[in-house]
Amino acid sequence: xxxxxxxxGRRGLDRRRFLTTAALGGATIVGASALGGxxxxxAFAAPMPSLDPAISRSAFAxxxxxxxxxxxxEVAGSHGDQHLIQLTNATSIWKLRTTTADQIQVGDGLYxxxxxxxxxxxxxxxxWVNIVNLYCTVKGIAKDRLHLAHGAQDHAVVGHIVADxxxxxxxxGALTSDLSRVRIGQSAQILGAWRxxxxxxxxxRVTVGH
Amino acid sequence: xxxxxxDLAPLVCGLLLAVTGAxxxxxxxxxxxxxxxxxxxxxxxxxxxxxxxxxxxAAELAVAAALLAVPGTLLPGVATAxxxxxxxxxxxxxxxxxxxxxxxxxxxxxxPIGVRSFARAxxxxxxxxxxxxxxxxxxxxxARRPGWSAAFAVAAALLLCAVSADxxxxxxxxxxxxxxxxxxxxxxxxxxxxxxxxxSVELLEQSVAWQAASPIVRSALLDHxxxxxxxxxxxxxxxxxxxxxxxxxxxxxxxxxxASIDTTSSPAVRVxxxxxxxxxxxxxxxxxxMATRQVLPMAT
Numbered sequence: 464x465x466x467x468x469x470x471x472g473r474r475g476l477d478r479r480r481f482l483t484t485a486a487l488g489g490a491t492i493v494g495a496s497a498l499g500g501x502x503x504x505x506a507f508a509a510p511m512p513s514l515d516p517a518i519s520r521s522a523f524a525x526x527x528x529x530x531x532x533x534x535x536x537e538v539a540g541s542h543g544d545q546h547l548i549q550l551t552n553a554t555s556i557w558k559l560r561t562t563t564a565d566q567i568q569v570g571d572g573l574y575x576x577x578x579x580x581x582x583x584x585x586x587x588x589x590x591w592v593n594i595v596n597l598y599c600t601v602k603g604i605a606k607d608r609l610h611l612a613h614g615a616q617d618h619a620v621v622g623h624i625v626a627d628x629x630x631x632x633x634x635x636g637a638l639t640s641d642l643s644r645v646r647i648g649q650s651a652q653i654l655g656a657w658r659x660x661x662x663x664x665x666x667x668r669v670t671v672g673h
Numbered sequence: 674x675x676x677x678x679x680d681l682a683p684l685v686c687g688l689l690l691a692v693t694g695a696x697x698x699x700x701x702x703x704x705x706x707x708x709x710x711x712x713x714x715x716x717x718x719x720x721x722x723x724x725x726x727x728x729x730x731a732a733e734l735a736v737a738a739a740l741l742a743v744p745g746t747l748l749p750g751v752a753t754a755x756x757x758x759x760x761x762x763x764x765x766x767x768x769x770x771x772x773x774x775x776x777x778x779x780x781x782x783x784x785p786i787g788v789r790s791f792a793r794a795x796x797x798x799x800x801x802x803x804x805x806x807x808x809x810x811x812x813x814x815x816a817r818r819p820g821w822s823a824a825f826a827v828a829a830a831l832l833l834c835a836v837s838a839d840x841x842x843x844x845x846x847x848x849x850x851x852x853x854x855x856x857x858x859x860x861x862x863x864x865x866x867x868x869x870x871x872x873s874v875e876l877l878e879q880s881v882a883w884q885a886a887s888p889i890v891r892s893a894l895l896d897h898x899x900x901x902x903x904x905x906x907x908x909x910x911x912x913x914x915x916x917x918x919x920x921x922x923x924x925x926x927x928x929x930x931x932a933s934i935d936t937t938s939s940p941a942v943r944v945x946x947x948x949x950x951x952x953x954x955x956x957x958x959x960x961x962x963m964a965t966r967q968v969l970p971m972a973t
Contacts, residue, residue, distance in 0.1 A: 482907065482947065483900045485954060486925035489945025492959065494881035495938055553909030553921055553949065555892035561870075588909070589893040602841070603849050606859040617838070619787075624860070630871045637933035638872040643861040647850050648842075668871065 521588070522579045524548060528571050534564065535584065538573055547584040548575050558592040559656035559665045560628050567592055570659050593657040595664060601649045601671075609645065609666065611653065621663040622653055632670040645671055677821055680744070680814035682803035685829045686753050687740035689797070690733040697730025709775040711767035732756070740804060750805025757798030764790050792836040870897050872933040873904050877926055879934060882942035885959035886910075889946060890924050903927045912946060912955055921949040 526540035536548040550556070550564050554577075558566050567573075567590075574594055577587035599620060603610030609622040630638040631645060645651065652670040697703055704723035707713065712722035736756060739749035767774050768786045776790045815822040834840045853859075874894055877883050892909040899905075908924045927943040946955040 479898050482923065482925055483903065483905050485945050485947050486905045486927040487903065487943055488954065489925065489943045490959070491941055491943050492880070492882035492885060493939055493941045495879050495940060496881050496884040553892060555895040555909065557893060561894045561897060588891040602846065604853060604859060630869045637935040638869055638875050640866045640869050643858045645860065647846055647853070
């Protein structure tokens, strides 16, 4: 596979303009279903056999990144295993938000879904960097962060609110950037990106009241 | 030292040590608590760490009994100060070698060692020093100046609450709730912003368009941008054709920029599949297989 991710011609405004035109030229499909997605939550979905042959062939890897060689990530798994993750221009990269490969750093944690290659590497379809999914209690609310307590030990965790990125999910409503309905003392599920530097979390989504 | 402080210090320290000591010695969770402390590594054994924590609890209880029963003598105060110094040293060691470990200071489980842990240990040290200089028993002092004694006891209790995480739900959380009620929610005011990308993705993932395209889509969200009222979401995928084999494609979805599951229950999504190498539109009849993959009604 080629690595055109850093080619400005492939990512620039002209490219987007072209793709917009292409996207709007497509067929319109109307209606709702409940099949679910492949987005950040999917990194935590229980592995189960899929009816779709493309998905059932997927390989899965997790661990800490020990080295980055070009577009290959060396990953030390939590159970002593080693993975080589090949990024391509078709690999989606999530680090708090949809981003690019140059945002990945040595020391980051990683979940990856992809396809096993004959040379032992995994060609990644999707990579989630530093993703965490915590069940917490809200202990305090400030302008730019939530103070959270996590687990039976009530470990204090600071969840940073990131403008234009952090969303809240309330029962029966769409994801919204309005976090004002989060209450102190509430149980909350926090989906976010761990920050190795200060052990805090940047919140992608806080789910309350479900 | 000020008589009221030194004479009443045995009472305050005694009660504090009685509570924390009893919690450690008789607590059912002491062994579990010990497993999270640095004691495990020092003693090389979780069981011994539990026993050590219980032994410290017993020592605290003994010192508490002495402080309460025979105040005005030197020894209980000195013993308290030694305990406080020991706690401080232990915390310093644990903080330096295993900052994530629990301190195990009081009866309940708590998080990593922080400022409050050191403040508690320092207060025990200071309280012990004050108690050692007591001249009269605390009950004599309390009888002599009941008003001041009550005020001192309340102040000491507030101070201990402030440095103890166990009691946060009693005072700190209600205080924070009150602040939000009085001064407004610091997070208010973002209600009228644009629809977040996550909400567009949420709507997409509940659409028939997504269901129809899901056999082709392989990546998670790869890129997104807004253009003239549309939000375009780009995914990478693989399109397999019997004749031409598998080829990499871009799967593009275009949605109304303002749409979310709040505004529509039947999203209209434009879908197109673009060959990633040639940028040609790939003609795919996404709905071809949909009739055979109708979602069955849920039993309710």
